[in-house]
Amino acid sequence: MSYVLNIEKIDELQQYHSKKLTEKEKFLIDHCCECRLARMPVQYIVKKWDFRNVILKMIPPVFIPRPETESLVNIVIENTKSLNSALEIGCGSGAISISLLNEVKNLKMVAIDQSKLACDLTLTNAKINKVSDRLKIYQKKLEENGTIEDLKYKPDVIVSNPPYLFTSELFNLQPEIKLYEDLRALDGGIDGLRVIKALLKFSSVVLLPTKCCFIEIHHNHLPLIKKWLNCNSQLNLHLSGTFKDFFEHDRFICISKL
16 A cells, blocks of 8 residues: 555555545556455565665665575674775675675775666666666676676675575465565575575685675585585684574574685
8 A cells, every 4th residue: 555655654544545546547556456365575566675784776686685695684784894886796686785885985896786677677676776886787697606707806795695594495485475486586496595605705816805795595514515615724714603594593603714
């Protein structure tokens, strides 16, 4: 109803409790209800969503940013002494990059995604939130060997919310996710670490000593990542921080270059 009546805040709806809907408004609310009954996510129905202090345009199947990822932005800001340049890998709707640019005024960023639709949406959202002059967006893929073709950039920080679900978990996802969102943004392979391993390999080459990579992970990943880092000591990476989500799960890590 808030979307149909073009009301910014849902709690303002009470002011319209006696309003008689126009035929156009009735048609639109019926359409929205039909979409929701078909299990379309609300974010795609209303075509926008709030993330921290920004408003993002949303279009299927670009991955919908989750509330816990808002904490990742805060973790990056609070745990980085000098934040002048950053790289986001797998930008989706641009939620992380745009929030960082919105809150760190001297920051310049590069964002990449393998999906052209995601790159286009990130650019649109950057323009809406007036940070596009400090953001460069490229359609590129992080390969499993830890390379990104033709990307020469040495950021202070790398940040990513990569695909990290175990492939076996995809079968149990809600229809809202399976039917409408791009599952490439979720599928992390058999152990959920396929993209995270590639991300760590990339970080070991690109980051200068003491610089960091912040990653959102599966709540079961921490011991697996510790073991993998110990077995790949030649990468000169150190697990320098772990952070919990709303449910006290180990959800975010900071990896530092030695």
